[in-house]
Amino acid sequence: MAPQKNEKNQLFLGLFIHSIKLGELQYLHDTAVCVDKSGKIVAVEQLFDQKKAEETLYPKLGWKTEDVDVTIAEDGQFFFPGFIDTHIHAPQYPNSGIFGKSTLLDWLNAYTFPMEASLSSLPKARRVYTRCIQRTLSHGTTTAAYYATIHVPSTNLLADLCLSLGQRAFVGRVCMDNLGPDYYLDESASHSLVATRATINHIRSIDASFDLISPILTPRFAPACSVEAMTQLGALHQETNLPIQTHISENVDELKLVKDMFPDSKNYTDVYDRFGLLGKRTILAHAIHLSEEEADLVAQRGSKVSHCPCSNSSLTSGVARVRWLLDKGVGVGLGTDVSGGYSPSILDAARQAALVSNHLAMPPRAGDKRPDAERLPEDDRGRVRLSVEEVLHLATRGGAEVVGLGEKIGGFEVGKEWDVQLIGLGFVPDEDDSTEVKQIEDTGNVDIFGWERWEERIAKWVFNGDDRNVKKVWVRGRLVHERR
Amino acid sequence: MAPQKNEKNQLFLGLFIHSIKLGELQYLHDTAVCVDKSGKIVAVEQLFDQKKAEETLYPKLGWKTEDVDVTIAEDGQFFFPGFIDTHIHAPQYPNSGIFGKSTLLDWLNAYTFPMEASLSSLPKARRVYTRCIQRTLSHGTTTAAYYATIHVPSTNLLADLCLSLGQRAFVGRVCMDNLGPDYYLDESASHSLVATRATINHIRSIDASFDLISPILTPRFAPACSVEAMTQLGALHQETNLPIQTHISENVDELKLVKDMFPDSKNYTDVYDRFGLLGKRTILAHAIHLSEEEADLVAQRGSKVSHCPCSNSSLTSGVARVRWLLDKGVGVGLGTDVSGGYSPSILDAARQAALVSNHLAMPPRAGDKRPDAERLPEDDRGRVRLSVEEVLHLATRGGAEVVGLGEKIGGFEVGKEWDVQLIGLGFVPDEDDSTEVKQIEDTGNVDIFGWERWEERIAKWVFNGDDRNVKKVWVRGRLVHERR
Numbered sequence: 001m002a003p004q005k006n007e008k009n010q011l012f013l014g015l016f017i018h019s020i021k022l023g024e025l026q027y028l029h030d031t032a033v034c035v036d037k038s039g040k041i042v043a044v045e046q047l048f049d050q051k052k053a054e055e056t057l058y059p060k061l062g063w064k065t066e067d068v069d070v071t072i073a074e075d076g077q078f079f080f081p082g083f084i085d086t087h088i089h090a091p092q093y094p095n096s097g098i099f100g101k102s103t104l105l106d107w108l109n110a111y112t113f114p115m116e117a118s119l120s121s122l123p124k125a126r127r128v129y130t131r132c133i134q135r136t137l138s139h140g141t142t143t144a145a146y147y148a149t150i151h152v153p154s155t156n157l158l159a160d161l162c163l164s165l166g167q168r169a170f171v172g173r174v175c176m177d178n179l180g181p182d183y184y185l186d187e188s189a190s191h192s193l194v195a196t197r198a199t200i201n202h203i204r205s206i207d208a209s210f211d212l213i214s215p216i217l218t219p220r221f222a223p224a225c226s227v228e229a230m231t232q233l234g235a236l237h238q239e240t241n242l243p244i245q246t247h248i249s250e251n252v253d254e255l256k257l258v259k260d261m262f263p264d265s266k267n268y269t270d271v272y273d274r275f276g277l278l279g280k281r282t283i284l285a286h287a288i289h290l291s292e293e294e295a296d297l298v299a300q301r302g303s304k305v306s307h308c309p310c311s312n313s314s315l316t317s318g319v320a321r322v323r324w325l326l327d328k329g330v331g332v333g334l335g336t337d338v339s340g341g342y343s344p345s346i347l348d349a350a351r352q353a354a355l356v357s358n359h360l361a362m363p364p365r366a367g368d369k370r371p372d373a374e375r376l377p378e379d380d381r382g383r384v385r386l387s388v389e390e391v392l393h394l395a396t397r398g399g400a401e402v403v404g405l406g407e408k409i410g411g412f413e414v415g416k417e418w419d420v421q422l423i424g425l426g427f428v429p430d431e432d433d434s435t436e437v438k439q440i441e442d443t444g445n446v447d448i449f450g451w452e453r454w455e456e457r458i459a460k461w462v463f464n465g466d467d468r469n470v471k472k473v474w475v476r477g478r479l480v481h482e483r484r
Numbered sequence: 485m486a487p488q489k490n491e492k493n494q495l496f497l498g499l500f501i502h503s504i505k506l507g508e509l510q511y512l513h514d515t516a517v518c519v520d521k522s523g524k525i526v527a528v529e530q531l532f533d534q535k536k537a538e539e540t541l542y543p544k545l546g547w548k549t550e551d552v553d554v555t556i557a558e559d560g561q562f563f564f565p566g567f568i569d570t571h572i573h574a575p576q577y578p579n580s581g582i583f584g585k586s587t588l589l590d591w592l593n594a595y596t597f598p599m600e601a602s603l604s605s606l607p608k609a610r611r612v613y614t615r616c617i618q619r620t621l622s623h624g625t626t627t628a629a630y631y632a633t634i635h636v637p638s639t640n641l642l643a644d645l646c647l648s649l650g651q652r653a654f655v656g657r658v659c660m661d662n663l664g665p666d667y668y669l670d671e672s673a674s675h676s677l678v679a680t681r682a683t684i685n686h687i688r689s690i691d692a693s694f695d696l697i698s699p700i701l702t703p704r705f706a707p708a709c710s711v712e713a714m715t716q717l718g719a720l721h722q723e724t725n726l727p728i729q730t731h732i733s734e735n736v737d738e739l740k741l742v743k744d745m746f747p748d749s750k751n752y753t754d755v756y757d758r759f760g761l762l763g764k765r766t767i768l769a770h771a772i773h774l775s776e777e778e779a780d781l782v783a784q785r786g787s788k789v790s791h792c793p794c795s796n797s798s799l800t801s802g803v804a805r806v807r808w809l810l811d812k813g814v815g816v817g818l819g820t821d822v823s824g825g826y827s828p829s830i831l832d833a834a835r836q837a838a839l840v841s842n843h844l845a846m847p848p849r850a851g852d853k854r855p856d857a858e859r860l861p862e863d864d865r866g867r868v869r870l871s872v873e874e875v876l877h878l879a880t881r882g883g884a885e886v887v888g889l890g891e892k893i894g895g896f897e898v899g900k901e902w903d904v905q906l907i908g909l910g911f912v913p914d915e916d917d918s919t920e921v922k923q924i925e926d927t928g929n930v931d932i933f934g935w936e937r938w939e940e941r942i943a944k945w946v947f948n949g950d951d952r953n954v955k956k957v958w959v960r961g962r963l964v965h966e967r968r
Contacts, residue, residue, distance in 0.1 A: 094933045097947030098940050101869050131912050252847045316842040342947035358800040363736045428615050449578045456582050463581030463826035
């Protein structure tokens with residue numbers, strides 16, 4: 001069950017849009033992109049059509065016309081890099097939208113641990129994971145960094161399903177030998193490690209080079225891991241150089257807990273650092289309440305941040321200061337954090353990232369008695385806002401860096417792999433005099449009237465788009481989702 | 485072209501869910517609701533089926549079986565009161581999602597005034613308004629309080645289209661004889677009034693008793709209206725008792741403008757009050773930065789507030805303190821504020837209302853040096869959060885009160901009119917072993933696994949629902965939207 005190779009070479013034609021740097025989208029009109037059977041981009045040529053590609057590119061590539069599948073972005077459609085979800089809990093997917101008025105710590109006990117524990121059942125895990133993968137693919141997520149549960153068999157099943165359904169994934173068996181409820185807890189630190197190794201071995205058996213599926217070390221978060229477990233996970237990282245994912249500084253009560261549990265550490269970030277868990281391949285989810293000193297340490301170690309605005313607003317955790325992190329040189333991507341976040345869509349995460357950045361920029365509320373000196377200066381208020389172009393960068397190229405695949409995915413360059421979505425927006429007919437009860441053609445909520453510039457269409461897509469606009473999705477050149 | 489009467493009586497069967505008071509949804513299982521040809525609810529009976537209705541209700545109502553259309557909410561479906569959008573600018577609909585990094589005043593000049601001005605063209609107005617009405621109906625909006633433009637013919641067309649497409653509406657010709665650009669401004673205060681009367685007369689000619697379509701006095705906002713215009717609008721309200729809609733206290737730069745322009749007024753609220761524009765039938769949009777004194781005055785006058793969270797986050801305006809307003813006894817409903825808000829969906833507004841209330845409850849940010857005494861106490865922080873049940877109340881019964889139709893719509897009681905949506909959620913099949921590229925059945929993003937309680941299904945709907953879940957929509961008993 002190794003990753004599939006594609007049967008044919010592929011030619012993609014039309015409009016390609018991608019982020020070339022933070023805040024700048026590039027629009028490649030009338031462009032041809034060639035993708036070989038291994039799923040790699042081997043040519044990108046502007047002002048090309050099919051005939052020109054056949055005449056000039058195929059000979060260079062040694063391709064024969066009959067050995068090439070052609071996909072054309074129709075008028076109003078465009079190719080866009082697949083989204084990268086840098087933080088998602090697959091077993092929590094059935095709880096999407098169910099969180100009541102909880103905040104992190106009571107939410108874990110009321111909703112999350114019971115659901116995760118129940119995924120010891122393989123049939124249930126199969127049903128939940130299959131739907132979670134299908135759903136995220138349908139929203140254009142070509143890569144996901146998944147937390148599974150503490151159970152080895154169902155974690156391995158998640159890896160199997162990602163491979164067979166074709167989603168690029170990091171799959172982490174969750175390590176937690178502390179603080180969890182009796183019914184959902186690793187027996188010991190050494191058990192945590194044995195189980196982690198079992199999943200690593202399983203993934204190696206289905207995808208030897210981790211081309212599509214990679215294991216990822218997953219200490220749930222500092223309060224859920226004993227000193228022994230963290231020490232051993234640090235050693236395992238040292239041994240394998242596998243990536244690491246965990247949570248940091250999400251909730252103020254969590255901060256107190258960490259302070260009490262690790263009195264010798266300078267701060268939350270230092271806890272991970274002490275155990276060798278803060279490295280270039282570490283994905284830190286949330287990072288809301290970091291101090292200057294902590295953020296500097298994160299930057300220095302080259303660790304990355306998964307920004308999860310939907311979750312942070314839902315659980316009343318706070319607002320991560322993304323501009324501040326970016327200014328320090330910290331790599332930032334977006335995470336849905338299902339089901340702290342209710343939405344499986346990274347487009348939704350991008351939208352929320354823009355909105356919560358505006359919340360950081362809002363003027364003081366009536367009754368705010370702080371002296372001016374303690375408020376964000378007016379000039380800076382505008383700067384903390386994230387633009388449409390910036391959140392799309394975080395959703396693609398930013399996310400690729402966070403998961404350590406910056407060289408492999410996130411844009412349309414020769415040598416990158418074809419992890420791409422074909423996006424189509426709805427067009428409003430010119431005349432519509434009908435007064436009858438009628439069905440709006442189901443192309444989603446992005447209404448294009450025809451006069452909009454492409455920059456405006458992209459803004460409309462970011463704010464009103466949904467999975468209906470995602471017509472096709474490929475990972476490594478393989479078509480993994482199709483609509484209609 | 486008076487409002488249509490329905491050809492048949494109607495029986496609705498199944499699960500009905502509505503808000504009976506702030507924070508409490510009632511679930512009426514196995515219920516029968518009878519609606520007569522005028523669109524009024526004439527019977528609501530629990531634990532009823534079709535046979536029992538035919539045997540015991542029809543005779544009482546003088547109905548014959550062949551004269552009754554029957555609609556059954558299938559398993560997993562339910563009837564819910566139609567949504568009420570208490571603040572929407574129909575002519576801005578094509579700009580949904582297009583606002584860049586603007587805030588209120590530059591947004592008006594860059595995006596809004598040019599678009600509104602262009603709707604002097606009747607063909608363009610027809611295209612834009614038709615789509616706006618269809619779109620909002622498809623999201624379950626059965627009543628909308630519309631701002632049109634300064635143009636009488638296209639404002640009248642909006643009223644015609646609402647009537648023919650069957651959406652209950654308040655239609656306001658926008659009064660603005662001040663501050664607007666040369667190309668988009670009433671010539672004078674008296675012209676403002678003549679034009680306003682022209683639209684009132686037109687609406688009277690198509691719907692004499694304002695049963696479905698009502699005019700609404702619409703001074704854009706204080707800075708856009710001269711003292712003369714506001715004085716005359718106050719007199720017109722006195723004369724006609726027509727409802728009023730305007731904006732208040734949305735943006736801090738707007739506050740400064742009002743202070744400069746109306747130096748004699750104590751505050752923004754007092755400006756409207758002085759001109760007799762602050763009454764029981766006044767809908768005030770935004771109300772973000774009101775002082776205690778202003779909110780008390782709003783409460784005292786019985787004016788209502790349209791809370792527009794999506795717009796307020798998009799334009800970085802701030803967060804309205806809904807709990808604080810409700811505590812003062814101010815009636816609050818929800819508005820999309822298209823296109824300050826990007827979404828035409830009141831379900832989306834409900835979701836955002838919950839999220840932004842969480843933002844009010846968030847702990848202070850790192851670096852916040854305020855003494856504890858100036859922060860919202862921890863106990864109050866939880867209380868300002870709005871629950872799923874509360875935001876659904878604002879979306880229906882709360883909105884009905886805001887637009888002055890509390891007696892007519894918003895719930896399932898005998899005597900109310902049948903403004904209702906039929907909601908259906910998606911069901912995840914038990915077994916899904918397919919590894920093929922496949923189409924997720926297009927029932928939207930609400931995935932029901934089967935074990936969820938109804939309260940949890942409603943939460944899932946609020947957070948992941950969209951127009952795909954709105955199967956049918958009726959206004960006054962008339963089917964005005966249907967999906968599939």
